Amino acid sequence: MGRTPCCMKNEVKKGAWTPEEDKILVDYIQVNGPGTWRSLPKLAGIQRCGKSCRLRWINYLRPDIKKGPFTSEEENIIIQKHSILGNRWASIAVYLPGRTDNGIKNFWNSHLRKRFASEGVNQQENMSPELVKAIGLRSGTPSTCHMMQWESARVEAEARLSMDPLLLNPSSLAVKTESDYFLRLWNSNVGASFRKTNEWDGPICRSTGSQSSSSAMVDDSGSGVTVQQAEWSKNAHGASCKIGSDSLKPCESEDSMDNIFLKLIEFQSSPENAEFAQQSIDVVSIYLKDECD
């Protein structure tokens, strides 16, 4: 079964749009809205494929499109989001109001890709060195997977919220989804704990598998962690670590999500956090279950 063509190719014009065609399209959409793109060319009187009309409108004629060179701020956002989202240009475009996915894609391909290729970005992980450094990850570790799950969920939530102004209104929080809880969770003390945990994932959780006491709490340079770090780690992990240079329980990176889970249960004991914590527990449970599966 072949897919039906979106239009009769021999009946439509291709190539660059003329100012006259642009004007017809803009006038029509401003009066009638796009309706269905497939029928728009006929209704508007344009000898173009509906798909082509849509593309022209979305990428060029829309009144809210920001043209001109990308600012360094926009560039940074693109770099950051691309390191997380990869080539999901439409998702990245959510963070750059007025910029189109096509424009961002072109900018990346013409400006950034070569630069990052020459700077030795780990293309397999699609993650910039800046981000790796910023969030303290090493690719391939279990905590990386956790971190990426969380970051992915957070990005999804932010994107959705930015698309839906109603959700920015606290009074409208009755409408919640999993990703909303992830966003709140991420921005909460618990999320902060998790981020901190991963910052120290390097120094603390270097070893995996069979962990001897001598392998724990040793960073890349071979030095031990600070008392402050241990103190914090105790707080973050629900008192599973004892303070002291020789009696610290090894921090298992695989446990990061589990520790957050425990922290949430603790968090739940506070009445003002109870509901949020419970909902977050549900979400984390799903992630933990997925991991087990």
Add this chain to the structure above:
DNA sequence: AACACTCCCAACCGCGCATGT
């Protein structure tokens, strides 16, 4: 001036997903 080359970006193409019938 003429040519070759590179860069940039608008536009096209094919595919996947969601929805309707």
Add this chain to the structure above:
DNA sequence: TACATGCGCGGTTGGGAGTGT
């Protein structure tokens, strides 16, 4: 459930503009 349809997305292409020789 199978198929048709519409839309959105990401990869790719083609041509104009700019630059170097």
